[in-house]
Amino acid sequence: MNVRVKAFAVFREVMEKEVEFTLSEHTTISDLLAALAVQYPGFGDMAFEAPGVLRKFVNILHNGRNIEFLKGLDTPVADGDSIALFPPMGGG
Amino acid sequence: MTTSSSNERFLRQIPLIGEKGQKRLARAKVCIAGAGGLGSTIATYLAAAGVGSFRIIDNDIVEESNLNRQILYRSGDCGKRKVDIAARAIRDLNPDATVEPVCSCIDAMTVNHLLTGADLVLDGMDNYPARYHLNRACLNLRIPYLHGAVHGFYGQAITIIPGETACLRCIVPRPPDTGKVPIIGVTCGVIGSIQATEAINCITGSRAALAGRLLIWNGVQGDVDIIPTLRSHDCPDCGEYTPGSEREGI
Numbered sequence: 001m002n003v004r005v006k007a008f009a010v011f012r013e014v015m016e017k018e019v020e021f022t023l024s025e026h027t028t029i030s031d032l033l034a035a036l037a038v039q040y041p042g043f044g045d046m047a048f049e050a051p052g053v054l055r056k057f058v059n060i061l062h063n064g065r066n067i068e069f070l071k072g073l074d075t076p077v078a079d080g081d082s083i084a085l086f087p088p089m090g091g092g
Numbered sequence: 093m094t095t096s097s098s099n100e101r102f103l104r105q106i107p108l109i110g111e112k113g114q115k116r117l118a119r120a121k122v123c124i125a126g127a128g129g130l131g132s133t134i135a136t137y138l139a140a141a142g143v144g145s146f147r148i149i150d151n152d153i154v155e156e157s158n159l160n161r162q163i164l165y166r167s168g169d170c171g172k173r174k175v176d177i178a179a180r181a182i183r184d185l186n187p188d189a190t191v192e193p194v195c196s197c198i199d200a201m202t203v204n205h206l207l208t209g210a211d212l213v214l215d216g217m218d219n220y221p222a223r224y225h226l227n228r229a230c231l232n233l234r235i236p237y238l239h240g241a242v243h244g245f246y247g248q249a250i251t252i253i254p255g256e257t258a259c260l261r262c263i264v265p266r267p268p269d270t271g272k273v274p275i276i277g278v279t280c281g282v283i284g285s286i287q288a289t290e291a292i293n294c295i296t297g298s299r300a301a302l303a304g305r306l307l308i309w310n311g312v313q314g315d316v317d318i319i320p321t322l323r324s325h326d327c328p329d330c331g332e333y334t335p336g337s338e339r340e341g342i
Contacts, residue, residue, distance in 0.1 A: 008308045008317055009246045017315070057268040061319060064258075068265040069324035084319045086308060088264040089243035091273040092130045092218040092280075 001025060001079035003032060008086040014042035023077070029060060030073035032083065047085075057087040102142055113296035114142060118188070120295045121145040123207055125198055125226055126216030127152075127174040129161035129275060130240050133284025134214050134291070135178055136163065139185040141292055146182055147192040149206055150174045161277035198222045203229040212294055214287050215239045220267030227252070227260040228329050236294055240287045244274045245311035247283035250302050250321070251290050254330070257304035258321040261329040282309050 006018045021035060030052070037044035049055045052073065060067045061084040067075045077083065099106065102114050109117070120143050124131050127150035135148060154162070154169040154177060164181045165174070175193035182191045196202055198217070203225040207213055213230050215238060217223050223239070230237035230252065237252040239260055252259050286307060294300050306319040325331050 006317075006319070008319065009243075009310060012310070012313070017317075056266055059264060061263070061321065064320045064322035065324050066263060066265055069262070069326045086248075086306075086319065087243075088220075088268050089241040089246055089248050089273075090218065090220060090268050091242045091275045092126050092128050092216045092240070 001027075001077075003027075003077050003079070003081050003083060005032070005036065005083045005085065008084065009089075010087055011043075011046070011085045014046055015040040027077050028071075028073065029062065029067055029075045029077060029083070032077060033073070059086050059088055060084070061086075105141065109292070109296045116295050116297065117142045117292070118144040121147070121209060121211050122291060122295075123147045123149065123210035123213045124216055125149050125206075125213060125222070126218065127162075127164065127178045128158065128216055128218060129242065129277060129280030130284040130287065131178070131214075131216030132162045132164040133281050134216060134288050135182055136185065137285060137288040138214075138291060139182040139189055141288070142186060142188075143291075143295070144188065145190045145192075146179075147194060147206070147210060148175055148178050148182070149194045149196055149198060150178070151195050151197045161275055161280045163277065163281075198225055200225055204233065207233055207235060210235055212291055213237050214291060215241070216284070218273075220264070223260060224267070224329070230254060231259060231330050236300070238287045238290050238294075240283045242273075242275055242279045242283050245276065245279055247279045247309040247311070248306060249283050249286045249290070249309075250304070250306045251294070251300040253300065253303050258323045259327060259330040262324040262327045263306060263321050265327075276311075279309070279311055282311065 003021050007015050047058050124134055127148050152174050154165045156170055164178050169177045175195050179191040179193040207229050213235050231254045234254045240249040290300050304321055306321055308317045
């Protein structure tokens with residue numbers, strides 16, 4: 001199955017702005033992030049503060065919904081899904 | 093007395109929004125939460141466009157380190173209350189405008205009172221706890237909330253329509269670490285201008301272009317991207333929200 005990943009702001013410093021991954025069935029967001037870490041050196045350190053623990057600024061939208069309100073890193077992904085990675089900005 | 097509502101002042105924009113739109117701007121009551129970099133840009137352009145009524149909220153004084161981005165203020169304003177200087181600047185731009193400067197923090201105790209009566213709330217805050225108070229209060233009061241935020245050369249903006257779009261908490265459920273983030277004035281100018289544009293769209297009856305669409309500005313690469321967003325049913329702020337009636341302009 002194919003999943004489209006879009007990176008925004010600082011994530012573009014370590015990966016392409018948009019990439020399509022071919023993944024096996026029964027894949028989760030966690031599996032997808034692991035694949036990104038393999039393909040893009042620097043992504044793992046940017047996204048995770050410890051194994052399995054995302055940094056606070058990492059926001060992930062799965063088809064427009066934040067994974068915090070789905071199943072977090074265990075959220076399943078399906079063919080055709082769109083995943084957005086962005087760091088919310090805080091200043092004003 | 094010649095007033096700023098005369099057709100002469102708005103001659104170049106009435107072809108865009110019509111006489112009806114101009115009158116809607118004059119009747120509109122906007123609340124600008126935060127008179128910093130974003131708030132400065134928002135206030136300047138909405139005053140120039142002819143918005144009639146402002147409530148501007150901030151509890152800070154002007155500091156020299158603000159002057160790289162907070163364009164309402166001048167060197168001689170250091171040490172003075174931001175809201176007083178901002179109110180004067182808005183009135184200078186549009187003498188017909190009514191301005192209510194409010195020197196207050198925005199917290200759970202104050203937020204509903206501060207926003208009541210506003211047609212729109214524009215986010216010029218510099219922290220997420222205050223933004224979450226604005227988000228929740230705007231949902232409760234059914235006021236469109238025009239969010240913006242910046243970090244360095246990056247910025248984001250989205251328009252939150254209660255009961256229709258994702259709210260701020262749906263999109264950013266956990267506050268990122270805050271503190272003195274790096275900010276350059278041009279990013280505040282870009283994002284504040286986008287928020288002001290959205291305000292004009294909402295007020296004049298056009299569809300808010302960024303309703304439910306998170307705009308990300310990348311000033312380093314010159315990119316503008318849109319992330320479509322959806323409401324989360326389990327959102328603690330809007331998950332149980334019952335949509336209200338449609339609004340046709342203000």
